[in-house]
Amino acid sequence: MKKIAVLGHGVVGSGVCELFYEKREEFSKKLGEEICLKYILVRRDYPNAAYQELFTRNFDDILNDDEVAVVAEVMGGIEPAYSYVKSLLEKGKSVVTSNKQLVAEKGAELLKLAKEHNVNFMFEGSVAGGVPVIRPMHRCLSANKIEKVCGILNGTTNFILTKMITDGLSFKEALTQAQELGYAERDPSADVEGLDACRKICILASLAFGKHVYPDQVECEGITAITKEDVAYAEAWGGVIKLVGTAVPMPNGKIDVLVAPRFVAKDNLLAHVNDVFNAVQVSCDYVEDLMFYGKGAGKQVTASAVGGDILDCLSAKGTVDSLTWEDSSESVVYDPFKSVFRMYFRFKYDEKEQLDEIREVFSPITELHRKDQPENEIAFVTAFDSASEFASKINVMNTHGVKLLGGIRLL
Amino acid sequence: MKKIAVLGHGVVGSGVCELFYEKREEFSKKLGEEICLKYILVRRDYPNAAYQELFTRNFDDILNDDEVAVVAEVMGGIEPAYSYVKSLLEKGKSVVTSNKQLVAEKGAELLKLAKEHNVNFMFEGSVAGGVPVIRPMHRCLSANKIEKVCGILNGTTNFILTKMITDGLSFKEALTQAQELGYAERDPSADVEGLDACRKICILASLAFGKHVYPDQVECEGITAITKEDVAYAEAWGGVIKLVGTAVPMPNGKIDVLVAPRFVAKDNLLAHVNDVFNAVQVSCDYVEDLMFYGKGAGKQVTASAVGGDILDCLSAKGTVDSLTWEDSSESVVYDPFKSVFRMYFRFKYDEKEQLDEIREVFSPITELHRKDQPENEIAFVTAFDSASEFASKINVMNTHGVKLLGGIRLL
Numbered sequence: 001m002k003k004i005a006v007l008g009h010g011v012v013g014s015g016v017c018e019l020f021y022e023k024r025e026e027f028s029k030k031l032g033e034e035i036c037l038k039y040i041l042v043r044r045d046y047p048n049a050a051y052q053e054l055f056t057r058n059f060d061d062i063l064n065d066d067e068v069a070v071v072a073e074v075m076g077g078i079e080p081a082y083s084y085v086k087s088l089l090e091k092g093k094s095v096v097t098s099n100k101q102l103v104a105e106k107g108a109e110l111l112k113l114a115k116e117h118n119v120n121f122m123f124e125g126s127v128a129g130g131v132p133v134i135r136p137m138h139r140c141l142s143a144n145k146i147e148k149v150c151g152i153l154n155g156t157t158n159f160i161l162t163k164m165i166t167d168g169l170s171f172k173e174a175l176t177q178a179q180e181l182g183y184a185e186r187d188p189s190a191d192v193e194g195l196d197a198c199r200k201i202c203i204l205a206s207l208a209f210g211k212h213v214y215p216d217q218v219e220c221e222g223i224t225a226i227t228k229e230d231v232a233y234a235e236a237w238g239g240v241i242k243l244v245g246t247a248v249p250m251p252n253g254k255i256d257v258l259v260a261p262r263f264v265a266k267d268n269l270l271a272h273v274n275d276v277f278n279a280v281q282v283s284c285d286y287v288e289d290l291m292f293y294g295k296g297a298g299k300q301v302t303a304s305a306v307g308g309d310i311l312d313c314l315s316a317k318g319t320v321d322s323l324t325w326e327d328s329s330e331s332v333v334y335d336p337f338k339s340v341f342r343m344y345f346r347f348k349y350d351e352k353e354q355l356d357e358i359r360e361v362f363s364p365i366t367e368l369h370r371k372d373q374p375e376n377e378i379a380f381v382t383a384f385d386s387a388s389e390f391a392s393k394i395n396v397m398n399t400h401g402v403k404l405l406g407g408i409r410l411l
Numbered sequence: 412m413k414k415i416a417v418l419g420h421g422v423v424g425s426g427v428c429e430l431f432y433e434k435r436e437e438f439s440k441k442l443g444e445e446i447c448l449k450y451i452l453v454r455r456d457y458p459n460a461a462y463q464e465l466f467t468r469n470f471d472d473i474l475n476d477d478e479v480a481v482v483a484e485v486m487g488g489i490e491p492a493y494s495y496v497k498s499l500l501e502k503g504k505s506v507v508t509s510n511k512q513l514v515a516e517k518g519a520e521l522l523k524l525a526k527e528h529n530v531n532f533m534f535e536g537s538v539a540g541g542v543p544v545i546r547p548m549h550r551c552l553s554a555n556k557i558e559k560v561c562g563i564l565n566g567t568t569n570f571i572l573t574k575m576i577t578d579g580l581s582f583k584e585a586l587t588q589a590q591e592l593g594y595a596e597r598d599p600s601a602d603v604e605g606l607d608a609c610r611k612i613c614i615l616a617s618l619a620f621g622k623h624v625y626p627d628q629v630e631c632e633g634i635t636a637i638t639k640e641d642v643a644y645a646e647a648w649g650g651v652i653k654l655v656g657t658a659v660p661m662p663n664g665k666i667d668v669l670v671a672p673r674f675v676a677k678d679n680l681l682a683h684v685n686d687v688f689n690a691v692q693v694s695c696d697y698v699e700d701l702m703f704y705g706k707g708a709g710k711q712v713t714a715s716a717v718g719g720d721i722l723d724c725l726s727a728k729g730t731v732d733s734l735t736w737e738d739s740s741e742s743v744v745y746d747p748f749k750s751v752f753r754m755y756f757r758f759k760y761d762e763k764e765q766l767d768e769i770r771e772v773f774s775p776i777t778e779l780h781r782k783d784q785p786e787n788e789i790a791f792v793t794a795f796d797s798a799s800e801f802a803s804k805i806n807v808m809n810t811h812g813v814k815l816l817g818g819i820r821l822l
Contacts, residue, residue, distance in 0.1 A: 019554060019697065023554065027554075030553060030732075030733070032732070124551060129698075130697065130698030130699075130701075131698070131701055132543075132547040132550075132551030132552065132701070135546075135547065135550060135551050136543040136546065136547050136551070139543075139546060139550070139719070139723065140535060140543030140546050140547070140716075140719050141543065141715070141719065142441065142718075142719050142722045142723070143430060143434065143438070143714070143715050143716075143717075143718030143719045143721075143722060144715050144719075267685075269680065269683055269684070269704060272680055272683045273680070274678075284715065285711075286430065286541065286711045286712065286714060286715035286718070287540075287541030287542070287705060287706070287711070287712050287715035287716070288541075288705065288706050288711075288712060289705060289706070290541075290542055290543070290703070290704060290705040291702070291703075291704040291705065292701070292702075292703060292704075293680060293701060293702040293703075293704065294698060294699065294700060294701035294702065295698070295699050295700070300696075300697045300698070300699075301697065301698050301699060303554070303697060304552070304554050304555050304695065304697035304698035305551075305554075305698070306554075307553075307554030307697070308550070308551050308552065308553050308554045308555075310554075311553045311554060312550065312553070315732070315733075317728045321441075321443070321726070322441070322726075
């Protein structure tokens with residue numbers, strides 16, 4: 001008999017409990033041994049839950065029960081999740097989690113601890129919900145050198161951008177709709193400012209390139225400044241605007257990591273990832289370009305990933321060596337000012353001379369046009385240049401009285 | 412020291428050998444033990460290969476060498492591959508392969524044999540080249556019930572259809588281009604008749620639903636009859652034509668498996684999978700709709716999958732239980748005449764009365780129109796109906812002198 005416990009009983013937690021109630025027999029058959037959910041750690045009552053007898057408010061019940069082999073941490077946040085997970089691993093229990101903040105901030109340490117105790121720390125559900133990404137990356141691509149990871153990693157912002165593109169809504173209108181549908185929280189800042197996507201690209205970058213990338217070291221731009229006009233110019237250019245996380249290893253050993261809205265050309269499959277869907281693209285030396293696509297959030301979707309990890313932990317013989325990365329005392333993130341890309345810009349000018357100057361300063365450019373474009377507005381895409389060069393050019397224009405209305409990187 | 416051998420030195424075989432030569436040190440580091448390629452079984456000389464000393468023409472050298480733990484079979488075809496793989500598994504060696512014909516026809520038997528000898532039979536490269544599909548399905552989706560698998564499983568036909576759609580080529584012109592680029596063989600029948608895609612959907616169906624589905628039991632329609640006119644009507648309908656393999660478990664315990672061209676709506680991501688790319692969609696009870704996307708063929712791409720399997724076999728402790736399905740003495744394939752779908756049809760008629768009859772017999776229909784449509788041509792999409800009903804309706808029209816010009820299922 002294999003026994004498991006669940007920490008937390010919110011959306012994901014109740015999903016995991018229901019999954020195990022529904023599929024207990026099937027899972028036992030798969031494992032060749034009976035599997036049983038023994039404890040659920042809660043902080044309040046759930047009078048309607050079918051499994052009252054499993055609730056405990058005392059973490060030590062779980063920690064000190066030698067029968068419990070695997071624990072699912074689905075509380076979210078750093079504390080007390082971090083302390084609990086640490087103690088569990090030290091006690092020789094495997095832990096699985098969908099808590100992206102915990103993995104993004106403490107992953108290297110917890111993976112090391114798991115290895116020291118010959119158990120596992122797994123987190124398939126922390127990125128792109130139930131879409132298999134973590135395990136395919138370290139297990140299936142083991143013969144490959146990963147050269148780039150990027151993706152649409154936040155369903156809320158992708159829903160908002162999709163509504164802005166297909167229904168012509170403003171950011172605010174689309175956000176309101178997302179909130180009404182339950183896709184966005186009342187305080188949507190972690191989503192719309194890009195922090196959630198940032199945590200996920202950090203996890204992917206750490207796994208892909210073997211060094212822990214911390215969210216607070218990464219440049220992160222949200223979608224709150226995106227306008228209908230930007231959407232129209234993206235369309236004129238032949239693409240759409242998506243919030244994309246990217247991570248690319250650089251020749252100096254650092255990793256160029258960024259979360260930002262991007263112009264995505266329509267011949268890139270990412271441009272067609274709509275609504276609350278997520279997609280992760282992985283480029284490798286041998287297998288070239290892959291994409292993994294599916295729903296990035298939701299009770300059952302995330303429970304699927306957590307459940308898969310639990311089954312994997314239960315059948316694993318020791319630590320899965322391929323799921324690992326190292327910590328490092330100094331930042332492994334590439335200087336964002338040196339980062340090179342193409343950009344879309346939109347400027348407002350007053351004089352013909354200013355227009356000439358914009359064209360000269362950013363040359364070579366490809367101008368874009370939209371319906372109802374005011375006479376004193378210019379929009380264009382540039383050639384490749386560094387972030388610092390772009391910043392100094394914008395600064396020049398600024399001092400000459402030209403107003404920047406919008407700027408978005410091309411993917 | 413872990414030793415491996417490779418059977419075959421064609422496109423994939425040489426790719427695998429080069430991969431191991433290039434990455435030997437890295438792989439050894441990953442495994443925590445040195446890894447070495449000891450034999451390559453060949454049927455002719457390769458005077459330019461860098462590793463002459465590894466070639467052998469005697470299979471028994473490999474079979475009887477107890478040092479060889481894992482063998483990659485990349486010869487293709489049933490014999491001698493099947494006999495070799497059987498003997499190797501019986502000798503307690505794990506085998507990995509990218510040979511879809513072998514897996515589609517002998518998978519259940521070879522998986523059983525592997526389990527009996529506590530070794531592994533892996534075949535990630537047999538479906539969708541290097542795209543991780545097999546392992547994610549049985550490892551990551553273990554908490555899910557799979558409700559449907561479908562996909563674009565053949566790069567050659569997808570390239571041809573893409574050229575027909577984007578460049579307005581005829582089937583013949585597009586095929587010629589594919590042959591010139593090396594994407595299609597001189598005898599392209601296994602690709603364009605759908606047999607290659609059929610083998611792959613059989614492998615996916617067997618894994619997803621646990622029962623061996625044999626290719627010769629599956630209805631399989633190729634793309635040779637697709638015309639530019641069909642492409643134009645698909646566009647008018649709001650989609651594109653793709654060769655899609657599908658597998659859905661039915662309430663009577665059978666599996667509805669089909670390979671056929673389909674009208675795919677543009678809001679389905681499959682419609683945007685172009686050129687030689689493959690994509691597999693998996694629908695599950697918990698994680699809902701997933702898609703795995705990437706290049707489905709090529710030397711390095713397939714070597715990536717074979718290499719990943721070799722590393723997995725080398726680090727596995729015993730048989731991976733989740734990679735399995737059962738054989739069955741009777742066919743598990745659903746009666747294709749009972750299969751239900753919507754269809755697109757194109758008819759040529761002579762009299763107004765015939766037009767009226769077409770409209771009546773297939774009612775309700777949505778008519779489609781294209782540029783330069785002749786006056787006596789009607790095209791439309793139907794409501795859902797069974798294959799047998801569609802067949803009898805076509806038969807009625809046929810006896811009334813109405814000529815069927817085209818018929819394609821909607822996805």
